[in-house]
Amino acid sequence: xxxxxxxxxxxxxxxxxxxxxxxxxxxxxxxxxxxxxxxxxxxxxxxxxxxxxxxxxxxxxxxxxxxxxxxxxxxxxxxxxxxxxxxxxxxxxxxxxxxxxxxxxxxxxxxxxxxxxxxxxxxxxxxxxxxxxxxxxxxxxxxxxxxxxxxxxxxxxxxxxxxxxxxxxxxxxxxxxxxxxxxxxxxxxxxxxxxxxxxxxxxxxxxxxxxxxxxxxxxxxxxxxxxxxxxxxxxxxxxxxxxxxxxxxxxxxxxxxxxxxxxxxxxxxxxxxxxxxxxxx
Amino acid sequence: xxxxxxxxxxxxxxxxxxxxxxxxxxxxxxxxxxxxxxxxxxxxxxxxxxxxxxxxxxxxxxxxxxxxxxxxxxxxxxxxxxxxxxxxxxxxxxxxxxxxxxxxxxxxxxxxxxxxxxxxxxxxxxxxxxxxxxxxxxxxxxxxxxxxxxxxxxxxxxxxxxxxxxxxxxxxxxxxxxxxxxxxxxxxxxxxxxxxxxxxxxxxxxxxxxxxxxxxxxxxxxxxxxxxxxxxxxxxxxxxxxxxxxxxxxxxxxxxxxxxxxxxxxxxxxxxxxxxxxxxxxxxxxxxxxxxxxxxxxxxxxxxxxxxx
Numbered sequence: 210x211x212x213x214x215x216x217x218x219x220x221x222x223x224x225x226x227x228x229x230x231x232x233x234x235x236x237x238x239x240x241x242x243x244x245x246x247x248x249x250x251x252x253x254x255x256x257x258x259x260x261x262x263x264x265x266x267x268x269x270x271x272x273x274x275x276x277x278x279x280x281x282x283x284x285x286x287x288x289x290x291x292x293x294x295x296x297x298x299x300x301x302x303x304x305x306x307x308x309x310x311x312x313x314x315x316x317x318x319x320x321x322x323x324x325x326x327x328x329x330x331x332x333x334x335x336x337x338x339x340x341x342x343x344x345x346x347x348x349x350x351x352x353x354x355x356x357x358x359x360x361x362x363x364x365x366x367x368x369x370x371x372x373x374x375x376x377x378x379x380x381x382x383x384x385x386x387x388x389x390x391x392x393x394x395x396x397x398x399x400x401x402x403x404x405x406x407x408x409x410x411x412x413x414x415x416x417x418x419x420x421x422x423x424x425x426x427x428x429x430x431x432x433x434x435x436x437x438x439x440x441x442x443x444x445x446x447x448x449x450x451x452x453x454x455x456x457x458x459x460x461x462x463x464x465x466x467x468x469x470x471x472x473x474x475x476x477x478x479x480x481x482x483x484x485x486x487x488x489x490x
Numbered sequence: 491x492x493x494x495x496x497x498x499x500x501x502x503x504x505x506x507x508x509x510x511x512x513x514x515x516x517x518x519x520x521x522x523x524x525x526x527x528x529x530x531x532x533x534x535x536x537x538x539x540x541x542x543x544x545x546x547x548x549x550x551x552x553x554x555x556x557x558x559x560x561x562x563x564x565x566x567x568x569x570x571x572x573x574x575x576x577x578x579x580x581x582x583x584x585x586x587x588x589x590x591x592x593x594x595x596x597x598x599x600x601x602x603x604x605x606x607x608x609x610x611x612x613x614x615x616x617x618x619x620x621x622x623x624x625x626x627x628x629x630x631x632x633x634x635x636x637x638x639x640x641x642x643x644x645x646x647x648x649x650x651x652x653x654x655x656x657x658x659x660x661x662x663x664x665x666x667x668x669x670x671x672x673x674x675x676x677x678x679x680x681x682x683x684x685x686x687x688x689x690x691x692x693x694x695x696x697x698x699x700x701x702x703x704x705x706x707x708x709x710x711x712x713x714x715x716x717x718x719x720x721x722x723x724x725x726x727x728x729x730x731x732x733x734x735x736x737x738x739x740x741x742x743x744x745x746x747x748x749x750x751x752x753x754x755x756x757x758x759x760x761x762x763x764x765x766x767x768x769x770x771x772x773x774x775x776x777x778x779x780x781x782x783x784x785x786x787x788x789x790x791x792x793x794x795x796x797x798x799x
Contacts, residue, residue, distance in 0.1 A: 221689035225586050231578025232587075232595060235665065238658045239602045242613050249616075294512050301506035314510045316784060317517055323712065323780040324520075324773065325719020326607075327746050331769040332520045334753070335527040344754075355516060362513070388502030416606025419721035419746070423754040443608045447722060450612045458616070465609045476604050480597060 250466025253459035263429050269456040273464055275431050279440035283425055284415050286350025287357050292407060295361025300391065303369035318359035329356050330420030338424060346439035349425025353414040364406030368399045405479040412475035416468055418443035442468055524770040531763035539767060545732050552764035556732040560742035564724060565717040567653025568660055573710055576664030584672040585694045603662035611726030614655045619646040619727055627739055638736040650738040652728040656720055660713040667712050671705025671790040672698055708786030715779040719772060721746040745772050
């Protein structure tokens with residue numbers, strides 16, 4: 210009796226220790242990646258990186274100015290496409306939660322969130338690049354925008370649901386029609402949370418590479434024409450990382466450091482704001 | 491006046507429903523556009539596309555077996571590593587960790603999930619692959635080298651590196667989903683076990699895990715879908731050689747990687763169609779796995795009704 214009790218207690222302790230070690234092990238890669246990014250990336254960052262075009266192959270120097278601005282253009286396009294659809298669709302899910310359409314959309318949005326990003330790129334390629342016969346910034350923006358929709362929709366749904374019913378009732382009691390109540394009262398009340406959710410979504414797609422390989426395609430020069438190929442930071446990191454040149458490897462680390470700084474600061478800020486209110490996807 | 495307000499409501503409700511309806515429309519459009527794009531290859535090769543190994547763009551002969559093999563093996567390696575680790579973390583977070591520790595750990599895991607794939611790939615090329623080559627492979631070869639799994643020169647790049655980096659990338663998804671389903675287990679289940687004198691571990695093993703089982707399987711499926719479709723990090727460390735080799739130390743190739751590497755260069759129509767065909771199947775497979783995962787997770791989250799076991 211006593212022996213078996215001891216054994217059970219020790220098993221309990223042992224498993225607690227094992228699961229704790231699992232937790233430590235799962236977090237080790239995060240710290241390793243941040244450590245190497247800081248160590249290698251910081252040394253390679255300089256003003257030239259932010260202000261110059263890429264140099265010729267194999268020559269040291271040059272920067273990723275066009276890639277940084279290209280990523281901003283692509284993310285902007287994606288936001289134009291994904292935000293209205295996501296916010297309005299999410300409002301629908303929150304306001305008519307039990308309709309048959311809402312059930313189907315909810316499941317599909319979750320599933321769409323898990324569709325590989327490279328497949329999103331293939332889709333944008335078949336509907337835009339093939340007919341237009343040109344790699345283009347627009348097709349990259351569409352690929353990223355589609356990826357943004359499910360994220361924004363589900364976050365909006367969760368946050369709009371949190372708006373107290375009494376707020377709606379107060380507005381309706383004043384004789385304000387339902388649609389204006391939604392637009393002028395409910396959505397503004399939820400705006401903080403929705404914006405945070407959108408920021409997290411944008412930070413995620415800003416780091417996407419695969420869907421841009423054959424849509425935005427990349428460009429070694431400036432481009433402001435939406436129907437022409439455009440550079441993007443993740444594309445440039447990829448191209449430089451697999452290149453044989455030492456200086457390009459350093460610039461890839463610098464690019465990755467910049468990208469990670471953006472992604473992490475947006476995530477940290479968003480979660481600091483939202484932590485008390487809602488669980489972000 | 492009332493009539494106008496009513497009209498406004500109806501129009502606005504339609505607009506909202508239409509925006510929500512964009513999601514199913516996009517999914518249907520993806521299926522349709524990719525089927526059309528892949529059609530020449532579907533007609534020419536049929537299902538045999540996935541059972542043959544030639545990949546010869548010049549001769550117009552395409553078979554995707556090495557890519558399918560690489561996709562499955564790298565994902566299997568990833569799950570073999572990530573599932574036990576992820577479940578351990580989930581048990582720790584949902585059953586054992588003190589309250590003050592849960593939020594910071596959850597936050598760090600969210601950050602791990604937020605790291606862009608290309609950054610994982612960069613780190614993989616310059617840190618993980620050299621480590622696999624010099625530190626991990628030699629002892630593996632020395633002790634288990636008699637197995638076909640660990641034959642051949644330790645190049646660093648290959649299935650093992652791909653599996654490792656995939657494991658790191660999917661662990662946060664396993665943890666998030668399985669922690670969620672384990673938390674959905676009613677407290678009364680735990681209290682019943684504890685009141686019978688069970689230790690915390692025994693409670694977890696007998697009262698929590700059986701109840702959450704289908705949700706945990708769902709979490710694993712979710713991670714599997716991610717691993718199957720993950721592109722950049724895998725492309726950067728797997729070696730991109732279309733071959734089928736038993737050894738995990740040998741380079742391989744995956745469906746997602748071949749799309750990433752060859753699509754922009756594919757010129758003639760059949761070549762493009764063959765790659766879209768591969769992408770279409772990747773889409774359908776991840777879609778199915780994802781739907782299954784969601785249904786399994788929802789079964790637990792919905793609560794009682796399955797305590798039959």
